Amino acid sequence: MQTTIVTSHSDLPSNIARSNASRLTDQPSTEYRDLEIGNAPTLPADPPQHHDADSDNGYETDSPIWARRSPPWSWSRAGFVAWCKGPDPPHVHRIKPWFAKWQTAPAQLVERCLPRQRMKAAVLLGGIMSWVVIFLFWLKSSDVTQEVPGHGRPIKMSCHQRLWSNATDCGVNGEACLPFEGQSFAFRCPSGCAAAILLEPYTVGEKEYNYRPLVIGGEPAILDGHTTGVYRGDSSVCASALHAGIISNAGGGWGVLHRTGERDKFESATQHGIESIAVKPHFPFSFTFQVPSGEDELDQYSDIRWRLFAFTVAVTATLSMTVTSAPAFYSAMYFMVWFQVAMASDPPTSNFYDKVSIFLSRFVPGAFVGFVLYHFWVKHTLRNLDAHLEKTILWLGGCWLGALNTDTFDRLPISRLTPHDIQQQPGAVTALLIIVSFLIGVTFLQAYGFRQEGRFFPMLRLYAIFVLGIVILALVPYMKLRIHHDLLALLLIPGTAMQTRPSLLFQGILIGLYINGIARWGFGAILQTPASMLDGGKLGTPPPTITQPVIDHQNRIVFTFGDLPTRVDGISVVVNDVLRFEGLKSNSSQDVDDFAWSRRFDNETEYFRFGYAHARALGGFWYEDFTEPATWAGNGSFSLPTVEMTLW
Structure with a gap:
């Protein structure tokens, strides 16, 4: 005898019935959906979704606990495939804010003051434009500095810049790098020059040096009645100025460089965290520094990028706490972080107008890539997110962590992701093993999350295509595969397309890495010739055989x-x-x-x-x-x- 049980809402316990009724009527408010300007949304709206709280893991999912059916783990092939497909119905993650009242308070205040969407859009655009004007005025005013008496306006130099690049570039007897003496000029260095190291072997005397600042000589000595260090002409100017104490690593600074002609016996000295290189033979070009006369003058020419960064962080954090529309938040952060990197934090050049030109040329195609990233993946993480403080700390904080790659991840002993560089750089193999181990752990974490959402196999197919493409590119003859950090970020961003706290952090870091790579270096080639990847390194050709003279x-x-x-x-x-x-x-x-x-x-x-x-x-x-x-x-x-x- 079979018994059929028909269950309706009236048959369920009263508390469950009330929960279902409220769930059907309490849909997510359209107030926090796509920001509209007029009647055209900035990005396509998404279909409504129903969410339920899961108090055990702090997420919200699209089905109540009593209705979930997850296949058990099985070692059989069919059972494993069924387990990987995830529960039925899928559990779509949604972050349940901690202290929701406090996290939503700034956004609710904005809603009370600016109830209409057009008012919000006008204030947001006005705020961003005001930030741009103040930023550019501050940056430009730092360039229009007083002239150094007797030496003119300081020349901006990069941390790696040298007056003598190498023996072959300077030509026979160094004639392409004249003058060697009798000239002085004022210069200005950015902060962080202690990290400016050689990336290819460089010969000094009888030895080769790599992965250290190129500072040759500098032992304090009496010269023309003053105590100063004499540096060989092929030393990095800013690293040498840091070694001499003319500038600081934290704030950069300025100084005056004097060309002092031919010298010999460049002695080593360890000063201000840099050990210089000693070499005895003469060299046709050397230089010394003039110490600034006062602290006020030193501060006047110091690097302002950290002050601009603090200003931008304050503005972006304020917008992150008050902007509830996912596309509006993402668009504003994407633009402002890119602008900060390209114009101040890690600019590709030192000239103000060149920076503006390069920013515009790279941002236009970069903005299209940013739109694609949002449309396919980022929106899964940011839409319908009420945890604004967590979004600010995890997503925006992670974005800044990646965008400041020069001061964060570049400290790791991995300069370039190529077999040649990894093999020759000390500590690179160990660092790579640690990073790969971390990525494996993150992969399992994210894969389990996609399984819960029923998206494991679609994501697996996507990454199978990625891997196949990389393998095909690696097999191209006479070319070398080079995965820049911005390309690596693009490959990993799809794996963060769900709304969990780890995904917020990982996605923010990856978006920042992508912005840094393109804003600083431009769109790089995936395949390069071996010679182009050496950047002054050895070609691997057999050297001449020399007989006894x-x-x-x-x-x-x-x-x-x-x-x-x-x-x-x-x-x-x-x-x-x-x-x-x-x-x-x-x-x-x-x-x-x-x-x-x-x-x-x-x-x-x-x-x-x-x-x-x-x-x-x-x-x-x-x-x-x-x-x-x-x-x-x-x-x-x-x-x-x-x-x-x-x-x-």
Whole structure:
């Protein structure tokens, strides 16, 4: 005998019936839906959803607890697939605010004062425009500073900028980097220059250095009656000024640089957290600094980007607490964070008008990408969200954390996500393992959340397409796959498309990373040639084979090269890190002239490096890898290089 039980609302317990009745009538208010300007919504509205509170996990889901049916875990294939499909009906996450009354109070105050949507839109746009005007006025006024007496207006320099880039760029005898002495100029450095390190091996004397500030010399000495440090001309200017105490790492600053010509014996010194490099041989170019005369002058030229950042954070936090429309909030934050990064926090250039031009050229396509991100993924996290304080702390705070990548994640010992860089940078493998382990944990957390929402397999298919695309790109011949941090953010953002507190934080960080990457560097190529990725590093070409030279006497040495390979056009010689010789083949012969070198200073040890040269069709040369330094000792003995030595 079968018994059929028909259940209606009247058959349910009274408290459940009342809950269902209130649920059917108490729909989410359209007040907090898409902000409308006139009758056209800024983004498409979403279909209404029903939500129920789940007091156990702090989320709200689309079905009551008593109606949930989740398949049990099973090790069988069919059971595992059924479990991955999630409960029926799906549990759509929605954050239940902690202290909801306090989190919604600012938005409710705005609603009472500005009940109409057009009024809200006008105030929001007016506030953003006022912020832009104040921001630009403050930034521009910092550029229009007083001239330094006798030296003019300070020249803005980046943390990595050098007056002597390298031996080959400066040409034979360094003539492309003149003048070496008799000139002074005022300069201005940004903050954070202690983190400006070498990213490719750089030869100084007999050794190679990498992943450290390029500061050569600087030991305090008496020069023209003043105690100062003398730095070799290829040192980074701002890092050297920080080493000398002219500027601060926190606020940057200004100084006056004096070119002091040829020097030798650049001694090492550890000052202000930077250890400089020592090298004995002479170099045609050196410089010293003039110490600012007073604290007021130092503050006048200090970096204001942190003050602008504090101002922008205050404005964005205020808007985050009061703007309830998800598209309006996202659009405002996206624009303001991008503007802050491009114009102040991590600008691509120091010139004010160039910054404005680059900002406009990159923001227009970047805004389209931002719209796509919202339309497909971000809206799942931000729409119908009443936890405004949590949104401000987690999403907006995470966004700023990612947007300030230069001062946050760039501190990790991973400069670029390429096998070459990861293998050669100290600590990169360990840091990568930690990051990958963290990402694996986050992946399982997010995957479980998508399972609860019934979106596990659609998301799995999406990431399968991503992985397949990356594998195909990695197999392209003669090209190297390079995943920039902005591209990595784009790949991971879909995995945050649900409304949970972890997703708020992760999505904010990823949006910030994407903004930083494009605002600072522009849209980078996914595939690059190996040479373009080296950025001054070694090409991996075989260096020339050098035979023992002829030493006429203790202070004169002669190199004979013989026939060169047919693929090259000549050979170059670098002496003490200065290009001194370029021997080119003649039309009728494969050999080049001998290179004779006389010691400039008696008993001084000198270092020689040799590299093949190629003539460019439009003029100039490019160079294959140079040999390791060969040593000509002060006593006249000569030794060829043995093993490569790189100091980290």
